[in-house]
Amino acid sequence: MLVYRVPGEPSRLRATVWRRLKAAGAVYLANSVAVLPSSTEAERTLRKLRAEIEGMGGTGQLLRAEALAGxxxxxxxxxxxxxxxxxxxxxxxxxxxxxxxxxxxxxxxxxxxxxxxxxxxxxxxxxxxxxxxxxxxxxxxxxxxxxxxxxxxxxxxxxxxxxxxxxxx
Missing domain, CATH: 1.20.58 (Methane Monooxygenase Hydroxylase; Chain G, domain 1)
Structure with missing residues (x-):
């Protein structure tokens, strides 16, 4: 799971993150909270994206989550x-x-x-x-x-x- 924030401007930063997550097959649980099924490739993708987000001046937390319900x-x-x-x-x-x-x-x-x-x-x-x-x-x-x-x-x-x-x- 990736929880992130990117600067509000320029808007292309948000669009870049969204495109990368969509290309990886992520779904959003909430605004700026995206998940992928657990795999080595998914982790690698999210780690790279987190680094990219931080390079944009944003923040990101990468979490391993287990669904207790839902x-x-x-x-x-x-x-x-x-x-x-x-x-x-x-x-x-x-x-x-x-x-x-x-x-x-x-x-x-x-x-x-x-x-x-x-x-x-x-x-x-x-x-x-x-x-x-x-x-x-x-x-x-x-x-x-x-x-x-x-x-x-x-x-x-x-x-x-x-x-x-x-x-x-």
Missing amino acids: QDEVVAAFNAARDAEYDEVLSRCEDFQAELDKESAAGKFTYAELEENEEDLAKLRRWMDKIRARDSLGAPRGEEAVEAVERCARALDAFAERVYAAETE
Whole structure:
């Protein structure tokens, strides 16, 4: 658990801390009180951030905490945060499939389109990897999002086959 204070101005300092905590997968129990599931990596992340906060002129206390009551609510908060990220991935997967469908309907079976879609799939996979790394508690929507990304990969493979076929025509 990290309890911290950063100077009120400039506001970018607060935003920097918030972004770092969000990227690590932390949830807030209260203003300036963020928690991560216990792990060596989480401790390292919070120690670095505490040092960064102090470098900004703020203060930070790093605590190891045990839930005596309310643990289910904390777990639910972590899972809700990850599920919200997984929902974004699911939405992007729908957009990815819609783009492939649009290009297929227009007959745009070109290497340029294939390359663009390969880049989009690579971004989706990197994003998924980051979310999965933060999802130490196994949020419910995780498997659905993994399957959706794999469906995107299969759809891209099918699109690639059509690009290759168009080349030989």
